[in-house]
Amino acid sequence: MFDPDDLEAIREGHEEWEAESVEPVVERFGERKETFTTDTGGQEVDRLYTPADVADLDYEEDLGYPGEPPYTRGVYSTGYRGRLWTMRQYAGFSTPEDTNERYHYLLDQGQTGLSMAFDLPTQMGYDSDADMAAGEVGKAGVAIDSLDDMETVFDGIPLDEVSTSMTINAPASVLLAMYIAVGDKQGVDREELRGTIQNDLLKEYIARNTYIYPPEPSMRIITDIFEFCAEETPKFNTISISGYHIREAGSTAAQELAFTLGNGIEYVEAALDAGLDVDEFAPQLSFFFNGHNNIFEEVAKFRAARRMWHDIMDERFDAENPKSKQLKFHTQTAGSMLTAQQIENNVVRVAYQALAAVLGGTQSLHTNGKDEALALPTEESVRTALRTQQILAHESGAADTIDPLAGSYYVESLTDEVEEEAYEILEEVDERGGMLDAVEQQWVQRQIQDTAFDRQKEIEEKERIIVGVNEFEVDEDPTVDVEEVTEEDQQRQIDNLETVREGRDDEAVDAALEALRDAAQGNENLMPPIIDAVKAYATVGEICDVLRDEFGEYQPGSAL
16 A cells, blocks of 8 residues: 555654654653553554555555455445434333333434344243243243234234334244244234344353353254244344454453354355355344454454454355445443442443444444443433434534545554454464353363453553543442332233133144144154244243253253
8 A cells, every 4th residue: 555665664663653743741740551552452552553564455455445355345335325323222021012012212313223122031931930041031032932922012003114123032033924924913024024133142152141052053043044934024133243252241342253254154065065156145143242442453443343244255155246244243332341339420431432343334333221230220211212313323523424434544554453462362262162062162162261360460450440440430320210120010911821722722732733743753844833833822931841841951061
């Protein structure tokens, strides 16, 4: 990009500036810290960046144009000038009736996509009246027991007019089947259904632990979903390969990127081993990243992710369809960075994190409510979180040009550094036999745990300032309104489940579950019998219990 003689002159000028301008000032006044880094274990930040730091950058090969390989600058040629990102607030709590009310409220406030949170029993494949569900019904999200609940959630919401993301993993096939069944009942063509299921089991073994089955049958279910959706619901993203929870567990940005793409590689290889064509299923893969605090590092991470996935799909898997090589992603602002102290500060944190996601070119975005460190968000805090996105879209100017930080000596250098470190981590993953083996060896988990430990130590020793937590503290303990799920709410859900069981055709349920068992024992795709079962009003727990019987349950510490 620059003439070698010019670069040499810049390097010499930099050295002269350091010696004559900087060193006397540092000697006299010092600097705030001896070393600056982007985050715990992150990239070291130099005092100044110049063209010499990006001397090897080749515009056509390393950046290109938006909508063209290697997609560093974005996967769409018009960026947000054509269409804004989807504003997809994560919501779902208590009963299906409550969640339906919240969805209508959010849509009335200008939200452009729905994002569905499920309670812990649903995530683990238990019905609301199961012993394992006691005390947890409706608390971390909405309780879904049967198709009746899903119909209630989407009452008055045409599925051909909204895009819905569902944060569900082990029972993802069941909840997707329910969504498809609701669409069928509404008369919506399956080809028009839009949305995403998370469906990312590898990160559950790594960071989140809401798994049911061992990895081998889990990978079978995932690839069955790939195959089914490629034929039946081509606009629906079949997986959201999630770095979000890896980052929430304590990873660095580079680790988040490497382990997420490593999981993506594992899913692609599993689908290929199942006989699927890469260009048939890869366009429906999507990703889910964390929007963390350091604006520049996050932008660099998102840009590096697009370039890396293009190269991986092109060079490793010989994909030919351009859409197979385009990394499209959702971002959620960092829940782990929300503080219970001085919760109003969280509004500011979330705004900066959202800005980083938009500058980095996210396809959809969730902004956390300020009170989510304490409980489910109130309507007021959800509205403020949504307004944060709307102000960013319509008032900040951040959406008016594509990849606005491109060409920054710092951002381009940081993009290269994050990418380089992520590739180094991926190389070690490969040496360990891939992500499944690396997780079995507990290597991935140890890398994240070590980083999380270091970060906490830095906070406790005030090497890293968290405003309102270890510095700039206040004594008062203000009263905060929080959403609560009552025992009456939980009982209402259990009573409704019993009503559904009493009103359904038990013979049809038994036949559907038996057909599912036969499919699980054989090699046929599991999605059609699961859809038949949910349409007969078999419950999440009943369907998952059939698969538990056939596939077993994964036990922590057992061999993967």
